[in-house]
Amino acid sequence: MDILAHGLWTAAGALTAKKKLKNKMRVGLAAFYGVFPDLFSFTVLTVWYATQLLTGKVSAGHLPEPSEIEPSSPDTLWIFRLTNLLYGMSHSVFVFLAIAAIVFIFKRRVVWEMAGWLFHIGIDVFTHSYSFYPTPVLWPVSSWRFNGLSWETPWFMAVNYAALLLLYLFFIKKSLLSVSEEGRLRFLGKRLTLKPVSVSDKEE
Numbered sequence: 001m002d003i004l005a006h007g008l009w010t011a012a013g014a015l016t017a018k019k020k021l022k023n024k025m026r027v028g029l030a031a032f033y034g035v036f037p038d039l040f041s042f043t044v045l046t047v048w049y050a051t052q053l054l055t056g057k058v059s060a061g062h063l064p065e066p067s068e069i070e071p072s073s074p075d076t077l078w079i080f081r082l083t084n085l086l087y088g089m090s091h092s093v094f095v096f097l098a099i100a101a102i103v104f105i106f107k108r109r110v111v112w113e114m115a116g117w118l119f120h121i122g123i124d125v126f127t128h129s130y131s132f133y134p135t136p137v138l139w140p141v142s143s144w145r146f147n148g149l150s151w152e153t154p155w156f157m158a159v160n161y162a163a164l165l166l167l168y169l170f171f172i173k174k175s176l177l178s179v180s181e182e183g184r185l186r187f188l189g190k191r192l193t194l195k196p197v198s199v200s201d202k203e204e
Helices: 003-021 027-054 078-090 093-107 112-127 154-193 199-203
Strands: none
Touching (some): 003 027, 003 112, 027 112
């Protein structure tokens, strides 16, 4: 799935978990972990390509074909081989579990926001096909990868973002209703507090 949708879905999941479980989950941090695997994988490639553009070594219309990038082979450019390695590391459930365990040992608690990373891996398993970066979920133990539905498929992109739009509209509506209810309760509370004392109350 594309990085923007990853962030939005993870934030939505974190918001839901925060309200349902009434915990102190930081939505922004969860969203960061939701996009972290792709940032880790493609930041170096993006910087390299931007440098190539600025120095005139490549033109904007000459992006590499997917077959040139993944799967990597010994005769491809070093940057593509590195990107493939970084992708394998950041999209492996074993790497995630190892890092989560290290964080748990140092923090002495579960960092629930890191679930966004695992959520990212789970989504990518089913939204990447063999044509472009199928998710190496078992790296480096196994090279098995699932041939899912490519997230670039037009109808899937449309359905995906339509679902996100509806979900966030629901969150906004629910938030507005909550604010309205809180305001009504405050108003009623002030009226009760400012209620004048009657003559009969004084005589008593």
